[in-house]
Amino acid sequence: MIDNLVVGIKNIASYVPEGIQDSEYIARMSNIPKEVIEKKFGILKKHKAGPDEHVSDMAIKAAKKVLQGFDPMDLDLVVYCGSEYKDYYLYNIAAKVQYEIGAMNANAFEIHSLCSAGVYSLKVLKSMMLADPKLNNVLLFTSSKETDIVDYTNERARFMFNFGDGAAAALLVKGCKKNRILETHMITNGGFAEDVACYGVGSRNYYNYEVLDRSLRNLDVKDPKSMKERLDPISIDNFTKVVKGAIEKSGYSVNDLDFVAPIFMKRSILNMILKNFNLTEEQSYVLENYGHCQSADAYIALLEAERLGRLKNGDLVAMIGAGTGYTWASTAIIWGEQK
Known part of the structure; x- marks a missing residue:
């Protein structure tokens, strides 16, 4: 019997691309000493997606990983909470991922709150799941390739030099007492x-x-x-x-x-x-x-x-x-x- 008062995170997964931009690379591109990049910026290395690996590609990899052992046809909802810089401008990446992972019974939409969305979306989805008796299994995912739009020669953008590429996914299940939200x-x-x-x-x-x-x-x-x-x-x-x-x-x-x-x-x-x-x-x-x-x-x-x-x-x-x-x-x- 499902406990209709509890929503838990049944599984969490992440994906990062193979490409690397380390502190030496960032220092060379920005003309900022490597020691400053590591100590003041707090970055030793980060991952960089290639030109043919897009936001949806990373998202799909994280989503498939988190759904291992779970039938995507049992998903009721697929939700994106990642970067607004996506494969295309004004494009529904949640619907793209829903289709690509075979979650044909699920609806899909997006939540945008920039870099706080991954945390705040748990509240939004938990509330929806507790209010709707038919909403039992939800895939939440996020992905970012914002390294594309960070210019290391632009001093105004220095605080963004730590941006890295990657994706994460969480499977939320009503009645699941694992990692209870x-x-x-x-x-x-x-x-x-x-x-x-x-x-x-x-x-x-x-x-x-x-x-x-x-x-x-x-x-x-x-x-x-x-x-x-x-x-x-x-x-x-x-x-x-x-x-x-x-x-x-x-x-x-x-x-x-x-x-x-x-x-x-x-x-x-x-x-x-x-x-x-x-x-x-x-x-x-x-x-x-x-x-x-x-x-x-x-x-x-x-x-x-x-x-x-x-x-x-x-x-x-x-x-x-x-x-x-x-x-x-x-x-x-x-x-x-x-x-």
Whole structure:
């Protein structure tokens, strides 16, 4: 009998392409010392998809991996929560993946909240599943190839030099008590909404033919100094607040927190957040060998932590994400198999 009050993550999988851009490569392309790339930017290496491997290709590989042993015909819904930079502009990648994996009984749609979507989508889908008796098995997936649109010669885009390619997928099942999804907390500050964008793409510049220049289709930052001055004083506090909010909404105390599955951030920033919860680096995972794979980060961190033996049954975990716009989000889960 299905427990209609519980939604769990039955399986998690990730995929990263074989290509590598390491700190030496980034240093050479950006003319920034390798030591700065590794220490200040927090990146040792990241994965790079080839010209013939697209966002949907990586997504399909992660989706098929997460569905091993599960019939895709039993899926009720397929949802994409990844990068808005996809195979095509104004294109439904969720429908593409639904078709390619053979989930012919499932509907498909997309959730966009930039790099916080992978975390916040768990709340959206859990709520939908609990409200709809016919929604029992959902595939959530994310994918990103944003390395394509990062220009290493553009100093304004420095904070995006850590972007890496990759995909992740999660199989959500109603009544499943494995990796049980608890509550979510989000903070939004729309004052940052136009700070980062591909400014040459979209309705504002559609009739401005000068923007056909390739560089104007890349990610850019309007005023890096201003964004940093406004973002730095609030970012760590907001990460702390969303973790605390998700935990307390779930009926726990911050003292119960066992593990943080983070978005990509350099080691020093992650340790500041962990310190606020009396946690050590062994109770998290530094994504210095992956870079920032958009909404896939927290899922990759969970898989790596499991591989390293840093997670145990019953651990209270906070998944965290943040997206330009600017949003900070955290979802709490109880790790492992539960009775």
